[in-house]
Amino acid sequence: MARPTLTEFERIARFFAPLAAPGALGLVDDVALIDGPPGEQYVLKTDAIVEGVDFLPGTPPGQVAQKLLRVNLSDLAAKGAVPLGYLLVTALPRSLGEDWLAGFAAGLAKDQATYGIGLLGGDMTAIDGPITLTVAAIGRVSAGSAVLRSGARPGDRVYVSGTLGDAALGLAALQGKLALADAVAREFLIDRYALPQPRLDIGQRLVGLAHAMIDVSDGLVADLGHLCDASGVAATVEAEKLPLSAAAAAAVRLDPAAMAAVLGGGDDYELLFTAPHGSEAALALLARQAGVRITMIGAIAPGAGVEVTDRDGKPMRVEVAGYRHF
Amino acid sequence: MARPTLTEFERIARFFAPLAAPGALGLVDDVALIDGPPGEQYVLKTDAIVEGVDFLPGTPPGQVAQKLLRVNLSDLAAKGAVPLGYLLVTALPRSLGEDWLAGFAAGLAKDQATYGIGLLGGDMTAIDGPITLTVAAIGRVSAGSAVLRSGARPGDRVYVSGTLGDAALGLAALQGKLALADAVAREFLIDRYALPQPRLDIGQRLVGLAHAMIDVSDGLVADLGHLCDASGVAATVEAEKLPLSAAAAAAVRLDPAAMAAVLGGGDDYELLFTAPHGSEAALALLARQAGVRITMIGAIAPGAGVEVTDRDGKPMRVEVAGYRHF
Numbered sequence: 044m045a046r047p048t049l050t051e052f053e054r055i056a057r058f059f060a061p062l063a064a065p066g067a068l069g070l071v072d073d074v075a076l077i078d079g080p081p082g083e084q085y086v087l088k089t090d091a092i093v094e095g096v097d098f099l100p101g102t103p104p105g106q107v108a109q110k111l112l113r114v115n116l117s118d119l120a121a122k123g124a125v126p127l128g129y130l131l132v133t134a135l136p137r138s139l140g141e142d143w144l145a146g147f148a149a150g151l152a153k154d155q156a157t158y159g160i161g162l163l164g165g166d167m168t169a170i171d172g173p174i175t176l177t178v179a180a181i182g183r184v185s186a187g188s189a190v191l192r193s194g195a196r197p198g199d200r201v202y203v204s205g206t207l208g209d210a211a212l213g214l215a216a217l218q219g220k221l222a223l224a225d226a227v228a229r230e231f232l233i234d235r236y237a238l239p240q241p242r243l244d245i246g247q248r249l250v251g252l253a254h255a256m257i258d259v260s261d262g263l264v265a266d267l268g269h270l271c272d273a274s275g276v277a278a279t280v281e282a283e284k285l286p287l288s289a290a291a292a293a294a295v296r297l298d299p300a301a302m303a304a305v306l307g308g309g310d311d312y313e314l315l316f317t318a319p320h321g322s323e324a325a326l327a328l329l330a331r332q333a334g335v336r337i338t339m340i341g342a343i344a345p346g347a348g349v350e351v352t353d354r355d356g357k358p359m360r361v362e363v364a365g366y367r368h369f
Numbered sequence: 370m371a372r373p374t375l376t377e378f379e380r381i382a383r384f385f386a387p388l389a390a391p392g393a394l395g396l397v398d399d400v401a402l403i404d405g406p407p408g409e410q411y412v413l414k415t416d417a418i419v420e421g422v423d424f425l426p427g428t429p430p431g432q433v434a435q436k437l438l439r440v441n442l443s444d445l446a447a448k449g450a451v452p453l454g455y456l457l458v459t460a461l462p463r464s465l466g467e468d469w470l471a472g473f474a475a476g477l478a479k480d481q482a483t484y485g486i487g488l489l490g491g492d493m494t495a496i497d498g499p500i501t502l503t504v505a506a507i508g509r510v511s512a513g514s515a516v517l518r519s520g521a522r523p524g525d526r527v528y529v530s531g532t533l534g535d536a537a538l539g540l541a542a543l544q545g546k547l548a549l550a551d552a553v554a555r556e557f558l559i560d561r562y563a564l565p566q567p568r569l570d571i572g573q574r575l576v577g578l579a580h581a582m583i584d585v586s587d588g589l590v591a592d593l594g595h596l597c598d599a600s601g602v603a604a605t606v607e608a609e610k611l612p613l614s615a616a617a618a619a620a621v622r623l624d625p626a627a628m629a630a631v632l633g634g635g636d637d638y639e640l641l642f643t644a645p646h647g648s649e650a651a652l653a654l655l656a657r658q659a660g661v662r663i664t665m666i667g668a669i670a671p672g673a674g675v676e677v678t679d680r681d682g683k684p685m686r687v688e689v690a691g692y693r694h695f
Contacts, residue, residue, distance in 0.1 A: 049467060051493050058467075058474040064454040064487020075456070075489035077411075077507070080404045085411075089456040089505055090492045097494070128390040130401070130415040132503045141375060141384075148384040161390020163401035166416045167377050168423070172498015177458045179415055179505035181403070 071273045072192045086124040086182045090115045094173035104143045108150030113239040115180035117312040120246035121258040122189045124182030131165035134175040188250045195255035195274035199317035199343040206288040209235035211308020228290035239312035245333045256316035262307040267349045277346030283354045286338040397599045398518045412450040412508045416441045420499035430469045434476030439565040441506035443638040446572035447584040448515045450508030457491035460501040521581035521600035525643035525669040532614040535561035537634020554616035565638035571659045582642035588633040593675045603672030609680045612664040
């Protein structure tokens, strides 16, 4: 058969969007909503991680478990949902022993306690291939309150939680592609790659305040593009305003090309959202309460697409457009 | 690390059962129940299929899609649930082109129409390994009406829908291990392996009538064992009473060892259930309405374990105890 030529998003649009159920939000929101008990809706989300694609071979099993849960919880966070539980499918090479499984289960237990969730069911299978793990996570929101990707309006400001680019730089450090003299900075970046922090608290606090929200998993520009596509709007982002950790800032000083990780690198699992002009005070309070910075990085306008401008207001060319699976 | 020594069920009991959420039924029922809209509960189920384990390399993609959905729908059938929709994760080798994906999506579309379900969301990833597909299916039942594995009581009779052993014999035929002169019989058995028929209609009609239910995916003796374990009872099955298709009966006449496929072969996806003595007339009516045979094959008693007796009432030794993934 021919080599594939479509991106993941084109494949979804062509082959899977026609199959979408009511509640699937046309498959553009990465989650589905179904009716729950009175006044509530359930938010459903599924995501898989594969050894060699989403985590490096040899990663400790507990860390793999935590990453698996957290990439799913991050999507619930981006809807403002409270997580309830998850279904788990493990496809494991026969060479993995019970030590691995014990470590994996310990990682799940740790994060179950952290996030107040439980295991709802699952399936185990053997695979003659890489470790492949799938979670379907379920959370709940007050009926009608889920923050969708599609709610951004011209005039909204664009915000992001935390800092950007850390995870991509951490992966580069792990792969020996980024030399950082500072061991603390290196550890920080690697940890940001290995162990995402789903912003559940902030996400829940943003219900009623944010117009549209997504988590940064494919990269800032790609994910803002998804949000703009779903909302039918354009966005401009000022590169100067992007929040960098001290470690990422050091990496960019060392090599300005590292800025590509900030604009295009995935796996940060921060919340990217829009809120109407005038929300600044409420968001500043929220950031203080949550103990996580929230930074205004741009604005929404009529049109389509994402434009990043440099310090002189000139459009920058952004090479990386999200992780391309195919 | 050491070679694994635990079975799949021992692994679940040791590592995952301690992680079970309320609603997960202690992970012994293969599904979870969560509250739905007033008067309803949702039934959640996840199952994966892997190329080379659950389907043969080269299987047409539409057929793979249908098997994927149907193994999950079969679990919903065994709870008496009405299916609503599903989440889908595809982990596909990069060598698979869009032709494969188009065929796969067509298979999904066909079964969505057959079963009245829709795609709720999903994830696509690349894998350097076999095609690995995961579905999380969701259905609904009237609150409190789901038929669990744990409800069997001494004195219940044991019933099964359809016929047993066909799928295992079909796989053997595909693998060249079973020579059947009759081409029609061969096709029938292969079709039973390739395309399970989830017994949703029968399952829903059994609500309020069956005490306990499971689908036959690991094999009759293994699955009846799961039901007995969950219920804290024992079961006896009379081998003479097991319902065989004409094709399977021909295979057994050819080689009596084929009886192992009837007792131990998986993948039939028939419903195995218990109902109180005196249900015979109601079940006969139900079988006529559903157009599928229902056969009484044994009884539930106090104790533990499954005993199969031959025509002389003597215990038979059953070698196969369900598919062992590890």
